[in-house]
Amino acid sequence: MGRKGLDYEDLNENVKKVQYAVRGELYLRASELQKEGKRIIFTNVGNPHALGQKPLTFPRQVVALCQAPFLLDDPNVGLIFPADAIARAKHYLAMAPGGLGAYSDSRGIPGVRKEVAEFIQRRDGYPSDPELIYLTDGASKGVMQMLNAIIRNGRDGILVPVPQYPLYSAAISLFGGSLVPYYLDEEANWGLDLVNTRQSVAAARSNGITIRAMVIINPGNPTGQCLSEANLKEILNFCYQENLVLLADEVYQQNVYQDERPFISSRKVLFDMGGPISREVQLVSFHTVSKGYWGECGQRGGYFEMTNIPPKTVDEIYKVASIALSPNVPGQIFMGLMMSPPKPGDISYPKFATESKSILDSLRRRAQIMTDGFNSCRNVVCNFTEGAMYSFPQIRLPQRAMDTARSAGKEPDVFYCLKLLEATGISTVPGSGFGQKEGVFHLRTTILPAEEDMPAIMSSFKKFNDSFMEQYQDYSKL
Amino acid sequence: MSPAPASARALTVDSLNPKVLALADHFGGAIARRAQRMQEMLEKDPGSYPFNEIIYCNLSNPHSLGQQPNKFFHEVLALCDYPHLLHWSVTNSIFSSDAIARAREILDLIPGRATGGYSHCQGTEGLRNTIAVGIASRDGFPCYAEDIFLTDGAAPPVHMVMQLLIRGEKDGILCPVPSQFLYTSSMVLCGATLVPYYLDESGGWSVSISDLKKHLDAGRSEGITVRGLVVVNPGNPTGQVLVGENQCEIVEFCRSENLVLIADEVYQENVYTDEKKFNSFKKIARSMGYGEGDISLISFHSVSNGYYGECGRRGGYMEVTGFNSEVRKQVYKVASLSACSNISGQILMSLAMNPPMVGDESYTFYQEERGRIILLLSQCAEAMVQTFNSFEGMTCSKAEGAMFVFPSIRLTKKAIAAAEAMNTKPDVFYALRLLESTGIVVLPGSVFGQVPGTWHFRCTILQPEEKVQLFIYRFKAFHEAFMGEFHD
Numbered sequence: 023m024g025r026k027g028l029d030y031e032d033l034n035e036n037v038k039k040v041q042y043a044v045r046g047e048l049y050l051r052a053s054e055l056q057k058e059g060k061r062i063i064f065t066n067v068g069n070p071h072a073l074g075q076k077p078l079t080f081p082r083q084v085v086a087l088c089q090a091p092f093l094l095d096d097p098n099v100g101l102i103f104p105a106d107a108i109a110r111a112k113h114y115l116a117m118a119p120g121g122l123g124a125y126s127d128s129r130g131i132p133g134v135r136k137e138v139a140e141f142i143q144r145r146d147g148y149p150s151d152p153e154l155i156y157l158t159d160g161a162s163k164g165v166m167q168m169l170n171a172i173i174r175n176g177r178d179g180i181l182v183p184v185p186q187y188p189l190y191s192a193a194i195s196l197f198g199g200s201l202v203p204y205y206l207d208e209e210a211n212w213g214l215d216l217v218n219t220r221q222s223v224a225a226a227r228s229n230g231i232t233i234r235a236m237v238i239i240n241p242g243n244p245t246g247q248c249l250s251e252a253n254l255k256e257i258l259n260f261c262y263q264e265n266l267v268l269l270a271d272e273v274y275q276q277n278v279y280q281d282e283r284p285f286i287s288s289r290k291v292l293f294d295m296g297g298p299i300s301r302e303v304q305l306v307s308f309h310t311v312s313k314g315y316w317g318e319c320g321q322r323g324g325y326f327e328m329t330n331i332p333p334k335t336v337d338e339i340y341k342v343a344s345i346a347l348s349p350n351v352p353g354q355i356f357m358g359l360m361m362s363p364p365k366p367g368d369i370s371y372p373k374f375a376t377e378s379k380s381i382l383d384s385l386r387r388r389a390q391i392m393t394d395g396f397n398s399c400r401n402v403v404c405n406f407t408e409g410a411m412y413s414f415p416q417i418r419l420p421q422r423a424m425d426t427a428r429s430a431g432k433e434p435d436v437f438y439c440l441k442l443l444e445a446t447g448i449s450t451v452p453g454s455g456f457g458q459k460e461g462v463f464h465l466r467t468t469i470l471p472a473e474e475d476m477p478a479i480m481s482s483f484k485k486f487n488d489s490f491m492e493q494y495q496d497y498s499k500l
Numbered sequence: 501m502s503p504a505p506a507s508a509r510a511l512t513v514d515s516l517n518p519k520v521l522a523l524a525d526h527f528g529g530a531i532a533r534r535a536q537r538m539q540e541m542l543e544k545d546p547g548s549y550p551f552n553e554i555i556y557c558n559l560s561n562p563h564s565l566g567q568q569p570n571k572f573f574h575e576v577l578a579l580c581d582y583p584h585l586l587h588w589s590v591t592n593s594i595f596s597s598d599a600i601a602r603a604r605e606i607l608d609l610i611p612g613r614a615t616g617g618y619s620h621c622q623g624t625e626g627l628r629n630t631i632a633v634g635i636a637s638r639d640g641f642p643c644y645a646e647d648i649f650l651t652d653g654a655a656p657p658v659h660m661v662m663q664l665l666i667r668g669e670k671d672g673i674l675c676p677v678p679s680q681f682l683y684t685s686s687m688v689l690c691g692a693t694l695v696p697y698y699l700d701e702s703g704g705w706s707v708s709i710s711d712l713k714k715h716l717d718a719g720r721s722e723g724i725t726v727r728g729l730v731v732v733n734p735g736n737p738t739g740q741v742l743v744g745e746n747q748c749e750i751v752e753f754c755r756s757e758n759l760v761l762i763a764d765e766v767y768q769e770n771v772y773t774d775e776k777k778f779n780s781f782k783k784i785a786r787s788m789g790y791g792e793g794d795i796s797l798i799s800f801h802s803v804s805n806g807y808y809g810e811c812g813r814r815g816g817y818m819e820v821t822g823f824n825s826e827v828r829k830q831v832y833k834v835a836s837l838s839a840c841s842n843i844s845g846q847i848l849m850s851l852a853m854n855p856p857m858v859g860d861e862s863y864t865f866y867q868e869e870r871g872r873i874i875l876l877l878s879q880c881a882e883a884m885v886q887t888f889n890s891f892e893g894m895t896c897s898k899a900e901g902a903m904f905v906f907p908s909i910r911l912t913k914k915a916i917a918a919a920e921a922m923n924t925k926p927d928v929f930y931a932l933r934l935l936e937s938t939g940i941v942v943l944p945g946s947v948f949g950q951v952p953g954t955w956h957f958r959c960t961i962l963q964p965e966e967k968v969q970l971f972i973y974r975f976k977a978f979h980e981a982f983m984g985e986f987h988d
Contacts, residue, residue: 027793027796027822027823027824028665028760028796028823028824028827029824029826029827030824030826030827030830032667032727033664033665033667033827033830034663034664034665034666034667035667036663037663037664037830037833037834038830040833040834040837042833042836042837044836045621045836045839046833046836053620067618067839069617069618070616070617071612071614071615071616071617072611072612072614072617072618073612074612077614077615077616079584082581082582082584083582085581085582086578086579086581086582086585087578089574089577089578089581089844090574090575090577090578091574092571092574093578093594096594098590098593098594099594101590102585102588102590102591102594118812119564120561120563120564120565120566120812121563121569121812122810122812122813123562123563123569123808123809123810123811123812123813124561124562124563124564124811124812125559125561125564125811125812126812159652159814159838159841159842160838160839162837162838162839163838166837166838170517170520170689171511171516171517171520172511172516172517173517174515174516174517174518189837192837193837196663196834196837197517234510234511234515235510265509265510266510267510267511302509304509304510304511312618317616317617318616319616319617319618319839320614320615320616320617320618320619320840320842320843320844321616321842321843321844322652322814322839322840322841322842330509331511332509332511332512332513334512334513335511335512335513335516338513338516338520338521338523339520341520341523342520342523342689345523345655345659345681345682345685345686345689346652346653346655346656347653347655347811348811348812348814349814350652350812350813350814350842350844350845351812351813352581352813352842352844353842
């Protein structure tokens with residue numbers, strides 16, 4: 023028999039359907055150009071350290087000591103590590119007998135899970151059970167595990183905001199479920215529109231879809247909006263009435279750049295509501311060390327917390343978690359450190375506090391610089407980045423630009439972003455990667471380039487944009 | 501609208517993905533949970549059992565049993581995690597000079613020296629280059645960084661491969677019996693049909709091509725499209741190292757039957773016999789003259805085993821060769837959903853593929869560490885094989901490689917009846933009794949699959965030197981008592 027290699031046609035249909043633009047076409051083109059020697063500014067992914075943000079000192083000291091415990095025996099260790107880092111390294115090494123190289127429990131080191139529970143309790147004012155907290159290799163793995171557990175077949179629908187971080191759409195495709203979109207209202211600063219959501223649900227149900235869960239991303243990605251307490255109550259009531267599990271992606275909870283709507287966890291609002299709803303609405307909350315002011319994406323540290331999930335269901339989720347044996351131990355330690363950072367009075371506190379504040383203050387300034395910068399460009403309208411790490415300006419493309427794009431076989435926003443990349447080296451993600459209303463185009467960029475580089479970047483963008491708009495302006499307007 | 505009653509809440513066991521429900525209980529779950537409870541009781545009340553500790557032989561987790569990590573690797577990892585150390589002169593008196601040099605090299609390979617940033621989703625290119633060079637020098641054939649995907653251990657890439665290849669339940673994968681649950685679980689989760697092939701216990705657990713063909717044909721006659729063949733070499737739980745000729749037969753078989761060869765080679769640095777040598781399937785295929793266009797091959801390795809045993813870091817790679825670019829794009833796409841694997845694990849994988857060389861400051865110490873660990877594993881393996889072979893009703897194949905022994909036990913009718921009366925499989929019954937009498941935790945063969953009517957258990961060879969004799973003493977006492985109790 024002649025050998026026939028594996029063809030594209032022979033692959034799992036669900037995999038073929040998956041789209042994940044964040045590391046897709048634009049990113050690959052940017053990488054190619056970088057190889058050719060062009061200077062690229064990667065703003066396609068929320069990857070702070072890659073754009074020059076320095077890691078916080080204290081966690082790195084602790085983890086380095088945990089990586090190489092022989093250091094603790096060296097007489098000179100006190101010269102290069104502060105006493106509290108040394109103490110904390112011993113604390114984690116005691117929790118991880120065998121060190122960082124040993125598998126932990128599949129759900130994560132019990133001591134770290136306890137630290138997560140204590141953090142949640144301090145944050146929300148309600149007790150949290152470490153047994154219902156699972157550590158994962160980044161929040162993405164936890165999201166995938168939960169969706170894998172929920173989706174039975176193509177008739178299971180998951181409510182996902184549009185625009186959304188495409189991990190959700192990709193995972194739903196991969197597991198063979200149906201994505202049921204609910205549109206955020208751009209005119210209302212990307213606010214929640216429950217009327218639209220109910221319409222979506224009704225339409226899906228009339229097509230035979232059973233809606234199983236609702237995803238919220240708070241603060242939002244790519245949109246950055248922070249949900250108000252009233253919004254969260256509405257959402258929780260909705261989930262209660264419609265019998266949906268709420269999947270609350272709260273990975274950007276430390277990234278809030280306005281004071282009107284500070285972060286409140288879905289769990290806190292749920293428990294504040296009291297009564298039967300607080301005991302019955304099923305909630306899974308996700309967090310990570312990749313974002314916030316820590317930005318330790320490369321460590322792959324995350325967790326999910328289950329609320330009101332029945333014990334037998336938790337057991338089944340444990341099964342899924344245990345196939346991968348254990349989440350990486352250094353990532354777990356980063357999570358523990360994030361959950362219980364240096365406190366006032368600790369030797370490392372002043373430095374930690376200064377480093378953290380400096381990063382957060384700068385992010386707040388950069389959010390403003392970018393929003394203002396985009397709003398100063400022709401045909402560009404940008405909502406303020408209330409939170410998270412991105413700016414998601416709307417690009418009002420002239421008809422001629424759209425026609426040119428389509429005749430080149432590209433979506434208009436992809437076309438625009440490729441041109442932007444080639445002209446300026448700024449690598450963004452077209453809005454179509456996140457979902458947007460028909461005929462309305464956006465791009466996503468991060469607010470992460472160094473503050474001192476921002477003015478040059480925004481001016482380079484403006485130069486490109488304004489000349490692009492000039493080039494493609496509608497003749498009828500002349 | 502009134503809410504649905506609590507019993508009909510969205511996420512109950514009845515409404516979960518049936519594939520998740522179908523997953524077999526993990527790690528011979530009953531035994532692991534029992535051991536955990538016994539440990540808790542012993543901690544509260546040391547006198548509660550006729551032994552004072554639980555001896556975990558169920559999972560290969562070397563550092564948890566006292567195996568020391570490699571100093572050079574840990575020095576480099578610490579320096580990469582906290583590069584400030586490289587600015588201070590006192591560092592030179594604490595860290596070896598080659599670890600310092602290597603850390604600098606590695607940091608230079610990482611864009612922005614940012615070990616906290618996401619890397620390229622296949623892993624940092626420079627580290628993949630290092631690994632590719634290591635693979636090329638291992639095999640004597642070229643290896644390319646673009647074929648390498650760095651992963652969080654060996655489990656995620658196995659899932660990825662299954663997701664790619666399996667379209668539905670009419671797709672199957674040929675999987676060895678016995679086989680570790682990673683493969684069986686992944687298949688259940690993907691909805692694939694597991695097409696078993698039986699390793700030949702009397703032939704040292706070799707792969708019989710006629711058995712492969714028999715099961716492949718049987719699968720096909722039931723309408724299953726068999727997409728790939730999993731081979732684990734060195735074997736888990738069986739510990740055999742395949743001979744070159746057997747590997748050639750397997751390569752030919754995959755070519756002629758149009759199967760993707762999925763080669764799990766995570767134990768490649770655990771070989772305890774001079775009579776056998778590890779050869780990667782890539783090396784074998786290339787030596788046979790088969791190139792990119794001739795065979796589709798996915799090979800896995802990880803940092804969890806070898807002489808480094810760094811399971812907790814989740815470091816690994818898969819090398820993907822023999823696929824066209826359309827298919828490769830899909831592999832990349834699936835990999836990109838998890839962003840990237842953890843950087844520390846990537847660094848460690850590159851160190852494992854490029855350890856200290858002759859002349860480096862750390863070389864002597866490193867060689868000693870490595871030699872000692874492999875020797876200990878080999879001695880423990882030997883002691884266990886001899887011991888189990890001396891027990892009544894037990895035979896144990898030589899542990900040529902990997903981290904386990906997998907003895908077979910001939911259980912008497914009386915023992916089997918006693919197990920059935922307790923609604924337990926006979927080998928689970930044996931393993932539970934062993935646990936309760938001695939504190940020793942092993943995994944019953946039924947977790948891995950075995951020829952029906954045969955019984956086995958898997959036991960790791962990781963006991964520290966000073967504990968081996970105690971282990972043997974306790975096990976022997978238990979086994980003699982058990983065989984006496986259930987004498988037909």
